[in-house]
Amino acid sequence: xxxxxxxxxxxxLSFTEILLGGLAPxxxxxxxxxxxxxxxxxxxxxxxxxxxxxxxxxxxxxxxDIPPADLRAIVDKxxxxxxxxxxxxxxxxxxxxxxxxxxxxxxxLSLSNGPTLAFKDMAMQLLGNLFEYVLAKKGxxxxxxxxxxxxxxxxxxxxxxxxxxxxxxxxxPHKKMSRFQTAQMFSLQDENIFNIAVNGVFDxxxxxxxxxxxxxxxxxKNKIGAVNSINWARVAAQVVYYFKxxxxxxxxxTEKVSFAVPSGNFGNVCAGHVARxxxxxxxxxxxxxxxxxxxxxxxxxxxxRPRGSANTYHTSSPSMDIxxxxxxxxxxxxxxxxxxAKVRALWSKVDQxxxxxxNDDGLFAQVADYGxxxxxxxxxxxxxxIRETQAKYGVTIDTHTADGLKVALxxxxxxxxxLVLETALPVKFEDAIQEALGHKPExxxxxQGLEDLPQRFEVMDADVQAIKQFIVDHTAD
Numbered sequence: 119x120x121x122x123x124x125x126x127x128x129x130x131l132s133f134t135e136i137l138l139g140g141l142a143p144x145x146x147x148x149x150x151x152x153x154x155x156x157x158x159x160x161x162x163x164x165x166x167x168x169x170x171x172x173x174x175x176x177x178x179x180x181x182x183d184i185p186p187a188d189l190r191a192i193v194d195k196x197x198x199x200x201x202x203x204x205x206x207x208x209x210x211x212x213x214x215x216x217x218x219x220x221x222x223x224x225x226x227l228s229l230s231n232g233p234t235l236a237f238k239d240m241a242m243q244l245l246g247n248l249f250e251y252v253l254a255k256k257g258x259x260x261x262x263x264x265x266x267x268x269x270x271x272x273x274x275x276x277x278x279x280x281x282x283x284x285x286x287x288x289x290x291p292h293k294k295m296s297r298f299q300t301a302q303m304f305s306l307q308d309e310n311i312f313n314i315a316v317n318g319v320f321d322x323x324x325x326x327x328x329x330x331x332x333x334x335x336x337x338x339k340n341k342i343g344a345v346n347s348i349n350w351a352r353v354a355a356q357v358v359y360y361f362k363x364x365x366x367x368x369x370x371x372t373e374k375v376s377f378a379v380p381s382g383n384f385g386n387v388c389a390g391h392v393a394r395x396x397x398x399x400x401x402x403x404x405x406x407x408x409x410x411x412x413x414x415x416x417x418x419x420x421x422x423r424p425r426g427s428a429n430t431y432h433t434s435s436p437s438m439d440i441x442x443x444x445x446x447x448x449x450x451x452x453x454x455x456x457x458x459a460k461v462r463a464l465w466s467k468v469d470q471x472x473x474x475x476x477n478d479d480g481l482f483a484q485v486a487d488y489g490x491x492x493x494x495x496x497x498x499x500x501x502x503x504i505r506e507t508q509a510k511y512g513v514t515i516d517t518h519t520a521d522g523l524k525v526a527l528x529x530x531x532x533x534x535x536x537l538v539l540e541t542a543l544p545v546k547f548e549d550a551i552q553e554a555l556g557h558k559p560e561x562x563x564x565x566q567g568l569e570d571l572p573q574r575f576e577v578m579d580a581d582v583q584a585i586k587q588f589i590v591d592h593t594a595d
Contacts, residue, residue, distance in 0.1 A: 119182045121148040121350060124451040125465070126458025133181040134252050137351050138260050140344025141331040145469075146461070147448050148350045154179040156397040161371045164361060169214035170197045172365075173244075173358045179396075180354045184251075192251055196244045202231040204543060204562060215240070215359045217366045217537065220511045224530070226519070227363040227377075227537045234302055235543040236437075237386065238273030241355035245345055246277030246284075253283040260343040261593050263330055265289045265323035267382060268437035269542060271313075272302040274345045279308040286345075287312045287589055289323035292577055294432050294439065297569050298546045304573035312592055313575035314585065319427045321442050322580040328444075329582045330589075340589060347385025348444050356389030357396070364398055367535045376402035378526035378538045380518040381413055382438035384445035386539065391449055394489060401534050405492040406525035408435045408500075408518075413443055417492035420482030422446065422464075423473035434497050434550045435517040437542065442468075453481055453488065493525035500524065504554040514559050516542045517550045 120130035125146030136148050156164075164175055174193045181189060199211040209216040211231060218226040232239025253260060262284060264274055271288040278286050288303065292315035295303075304313050316323045327346060331337060347353065364375050377400065379387040387405055394400040407414045409431045416422045425441035433439055447465060453476075454460045464474045476482040495503070500520040507515050507523065515523065518541045530536045544551045544559035551559045578584055 119154075119180060120151045122151050123148060124447050124458065125462045127462075132183040133351070134183050137248060137252055137349075138343040139331075140346060140348045141328065143334060145332055145465075146458070147348055147445070147451075149448055149451060150180065153392065153395040158371050161397070165365045165371075168212075169358070169362055170194055172362055173197055173355075176358045176361060177354060180357075181351075188251065192244070192247045196247050201233065201243060202239070204231040204235055215362050217363065218513065218540075220507075220513065223532060223535045224526075225363075225367055225535065225537045226513070226515070226540045227359065227366075228540050229359060230540055230543045232273070233276045234269065234272040235546055236269035236273055237539065237541045238269045239276070240359060241352040242270075242273040242277040242345065244355045245274075245349065245351050246281055248351055249278070249284055249343070250281045258341070259283040260285075260341050261589060262286045262343045262345050263289075263327055263589065264344060264346045265320065265327045266295075266303075267291065267320035267439050268295045268299045269546075270346060272299060275303055275306055275308075275311050278345070279306060279311055281310070285310045285312070285593060287314060287585075287592075289314050289316050289326060289585070291315075291319050291323060291439075292317050294319065295436055296547050296549065298548060299436075301569040301571065301573065304575045305568065305571035307572070307574060312588075314588065315575050315577045316580050317577065318580040319430045319432070320440055321424075321430055322427055324440075324442065324444065326580060326582050326585050330586060333586075336586060340593060342589075346444065347383050347388075353385060353389050353392060353445070353448075356386060357393045360390050360393035360400070361398055363537045364400070367537060371399060373535070374399045374401035375535045375537060376400070376404060376526075376530065378404035378406055378522045378536060380435070380438060380522040380539065380541050381405045381407055382410070382440035382443065384413060384443035384449070386541070388445040388448050391452070391488065395452070400489055401531070402491050402529065403489045404522075404526055404529055404536075405490060406522040407492070407494045408433045408438045408521050409494070409496050410439055410441050411494040412441050413446070414492045414494040416446075417485065417490055420477040420485070421473060421475045422468070424468060426471070434547070435495075435500060435521050437518055438521070449488070453484060491529050493528050495521035495524045501550075501554045504551065508555055514544045514551065514555070515540065516544045517547050518542055
C-alpha cells in the first residue's frame with residue numbers, strides 16, 4: 119500500500135514512511151493510492167470479530183509494511199478494556215466502542231470511554247504505540263507539534279506521555295476550552311509534554327502548525343511530527359469503529375446504516391467516507407456542525423468559505439469551534455476524481471484567505487453520490503437536545519454529541535439505522551450540562567479534583583517564529 123498527496127507533487131510512500139509527519143512535502147494530505155475493496159464475503163468474515171481482531175484486519179490493509187506479528191502486538195496493547203474503562207454501567211468496556219440503543223433504529227456509538235473521555239483516544243492511543251514502535255525501529259526521536267480546540271490535545275498528551283523518543287508541543291486557544299479540558303492537559307507534569315496557550319482561536323493555532331509543517335528545512339532539522347487529524351494513521355484508526363458500529367446494529371450485509379458525526383475539522387467523518395469507499399454499506403454520512411457552520415454551508419450550497427478568527431465563534435461545543443476544516447481536502451480530492459491540479463488550484467484560494475465554489479464546474483452535483491448530508495446546531499438547540507435526551511431516554515449526552523443527535527433527528531430515515539457518534543462524555547463540559555439539566559454530570563472517582571491540580575503551561579502570541587524558537591529551546595541537547 120502506497121500513499122499519495124492530494125496535491126500530487128510528493129512521492130508515493132508507505133504507511134510507516136508517512137506515520138511521523140502530517141502534511142506531505144507539497145502541502146497536501148496523504149491518502150491511499152487506491153482504497154482497499156472489501157467484498158460481501160470479507161464483510162461476513164469481519165462481522166463476528168471483537169474490536170481487536172477487527173482493528174487488526176482493517177489496519178493490515180492500510181499498514182501493510184508493518185510485520186503482522188508486530189501490528190498484532192500493537193493493536194492488542196492499544197485496545198484493552200482497562201484503557202477504555204469509562205463505559206456506562208450497562209455497557210461492557212471489553213466492547214471498546216459499545217452501542218447504546220435510544221429507540222428503534224437510533225443509537226449512540228460510544229467512542230469516548232478512553233483515558234481522556236473523548237473519541238480522539240480511539241486513534242491517539244494507537245498512534246502513541248505506533249510512534250514508539252517506529253522510532254525504536256529507526257533509532258530516532260520526534261518532536262510532535264499539534265493544535266487542539268479541546269480534545270485532540272489531551273488525547274495526544276495522554277497517548278504520548280512517557281513515550282521514549284517523543285516530545286509533545288501542543289498549542290491551544292487561551293481560555294477557550296472547558297475548565298475540564300484545560301485541566302486535563304495543563305495538569306500533566308511529564309517532562310516530555312509542553313503546553314502552549316495561544317492568544318487567539320483554534321484556527322490561529324492550526325495555522326501555526328501548518329506554517330511550521332510547510333517549512334521543510336525547519337521540520338527536518340527539528341524532527342517535527344504531527345498527531346492532528348491531518349495525520350493519516352489517525353484517520354485509518356477511526357475507520358475501524360465505523361465497521362464495528364455497522365456490524366453492531368445490522369444482521370446482514372444487505373442492510374445500510376447512516377452515521378451522524380459532530381464535525382469541526384472533518385477528520386472523524388472523513389474516516390466514515392474512507393470506510394464507505396472501502397465498501398462498508400453506508401447510506402448517509404451526516405455532517406453536524408455548531409455555530410461555526412462552514413461545512414454545513416458547503417454541503418448545502420457547494421461553497422467552501424473558511425472564516426477568519428474574528429468570525430469564528432466560541433461556543434458551548436468548543437471542540438468544534440473551527441472554521442477551516444483541515445481534512446476536508448481529502449474528500450474534495452476524491453470528489454474531483456483525484457485531480458491533484460484541481461485540488462491545488464482550489465486550495466491556493468483557501469490558503470490566500472479566499473473561498474471556492476464547486477457549482478462552477480458541476481462538481482457539487484456529485485456530492486450526493488458520496489452520501490453526505492448536513493445540518494447545524496446552536497446553543498439553544500443543544501441545550502434543548504440534552505434536556506430531551508435525558509427526559510426521553512434517561513441518557514446524559516455532552517454538547518457535541520447533542521449537535522450530532524439534533525441534526526440526525528432532522529435528516530433520519532426511520533427505516534434506516536442511525537448511529538450518532540458520541541464524541542465526548544458529559545463530564546468534560548460540566549458548566550453546559552449544569553445549564554441544561556440543573557445539575558452537574560456524574561464524574562468518575564478517579565477524576566475528582568482534576569481542576570485543582572497544579573498546571574504547567576506557557577501563554578504565547580500567535581507568532582510562528584516565536585513558537586519555532588520555543589521548540590528549538592526545549593529540544594536542544
